[in-house]
Amino acid sequence: MSPTICLIPGDGIGQEVIPETARVLAHLCPDITFTQANAGWETFERTGSALPQATLARAAQADAILFGATQSPTDGRKTGYASPILALRQHFDLYANLRPTIALLPGQPPVDLLIVRENSEGLYIREEESDGETAIARRRITRRASQRTARVALEHARARRGRLTIIHKANVLPLTDGLFRRAALEVAEDYPDVQMEDMLVDAAAMWLVKDPARFDVLVAPNLYGDILSDLAAGLVGGLGLAPSANIGDNRVAVFEPVHGSAPDIAGQGVANPTAALLSGAMALEHLGRVEEARRLRIAIYAALQSAPLPADLGGNASTIEFTETVIHAL
Ligand code: NAI
Ligand code: MG
Numbered sequence: 001m002s003p004t005i006c007l008i009p010g011d012g013i014g015q016e017v018i019p020e021t022a023r024v025l026a027h028l029c030p031d032i033t034f035t036q037a038n039a040g041w042e043t044f045e046r047t048g049s050a051l052p053q054a055t056l057a058r059a060a061q062a063d064a065i066l067f068g069a070t071q072s073p074t075d076g077r078k079t080g081y082a083s084p085i086l087a088l089r090q091h092f093d094l095y096a097n098l099r100p101t102i103a104l105l106p107g108q109p110p111v112d113l114l115i116v117r118e119n120s121e122g123l124y125i126r127e128e129e130s131d132g133e134t135a136i137a138r139r140r141i142t143r144r145a146s147q148r149t150a151r152v153a154l155e156h157a158r159a160r161r162g163r164l165t166i167i168h169k170a171n172v173l174p175l176t177d178g179l180f181r182r183a184a185l186e187v188a189e190d191y192p193d194v195q196m197e198d199m200l201v202d203a204a205a206m207w208l209v210k211d212p213a214r215f216d217v218l219v220a221p222n223l224y225g226d227i228l229s230d231l232a233a234g235l236v237g238g239l240g241l242a243p244s245a246n247i248g249d250n251r252v253a254v255f256e257p258v259h260g261s262a263p264d265i266a267g268q269g270v271a272n273p274t275a276a277l278l279s280g281a282m283a284l285e286h287l288g289r290v291e292e293a294r295r296l297r298i299a300i301y302a303a304l305q306s307a308p309l310p311a312d313l314g315g316n317a318s319t320i321e322f323t324e325t326v327i328h329a330l
Pocket of ligand 2: 227230
């Protein structure tokens with residue numbers, strides 16, 4: 001069956017790395033159909049909606065969505081702008097965010113870990129209030145969301161090296177983080193073959209820097225997962241290399257580089273496409289194109305061992321030149 005991927009490049013460098021990724025995927029799998037849809041700040045300014053209904057409709061018809069990045073104003077309330085990626089995650093109930101970190105560059109420590117981030121609640125319910133002097137954010141943790149995220153993490157741990165670390169701060173937040181931790185431990189009873197540990201989020205930050213090779217899979221509430229996954233990306237060369245997947249129980253899943261729209265380099269043609277390309281490899285796996293995904297990964301690794309590298313890795317390759325190196329390696 002010929003699958004459909006919906007491209008949502010978004011803003012800034014999303015518009016540079018997503019078309020290049022589509023070019024590579026089309027080269028690998030000529031039978032894939034690509035559709036295109038709009039989201040983000042530019043779309044909001046033009047249409048009044050950051051995620052138009054037409055985009056949701058097109059996305060719903062696809063087997064996978066490849067999302068670039070969007071630009072968010074720091075104070076969205078002033079304009080009514082709402083982050084499209086958060087809305088997409090909610091709309092399609094993509095409750096788990098997979099963020100793998102693998103050392104790909106020569107001379108790096110042997111990092112190969114996966115952060116599974118709860119993707120639907122925590123502080124991201126965005127219930128804030130303020131009287132100008134005191135500001136309060138509500139944070140929701142549910143057993144259901146924690147358990148289903150933990151199950152995804154445990155399945156991955158089982159398929160990998162069989163270790164799972166539960167990240168929390170239950171010493172300070174015994175009700176919310178305590179529930180997250182307990183819920184994960186409950187599901188872990190179904191996985192006696194997975195070795196469990198739990199760790200406070202601050203200690204996890206330290207161990208990720210000091211000895212990242214000790215980790216296999218980590219499962220974390222939304223904000224901790226967001227922060228620790230950027231930290232992990234920093235260990236192996238930065239956001240230009242970090243892919244992610246947003247998955248749920250349905251067919252539709254959203255694949256996106258972890259990075260944002262990078263306004264400081266947007267429009268210059270120098271963004272590193274690797275994070276988007278690796279997200280494309282995750283999309284291929286989701287579509288059952290496991291062999292093509294493997295070939296793409298090998299080609300990306302080969303391109304990263306050769307010169308020239310993209311600017312964020314100290315080289316002078318443009319986005320297009322680096323993509324050409326990957327296609328050549330394929
Ligand atoms: P960012 O990820 O856009 O950039 C952080 C730094 O990393 C910048 O110096 C940038 O140049 C560099 N960088 C990121 N990706 C790169 C790549 N592929 N190649 C080379 N260098 C790269 O994060 P920042 O600056 O905090 O946010 C910029 C905008 O992006 C904001 O409006 C933010 O809200 C939005 N954002 C959107 C996300 C999404 O759509 N999922 C995720 C993160 C941020
Ligand atoms: Mg982030």
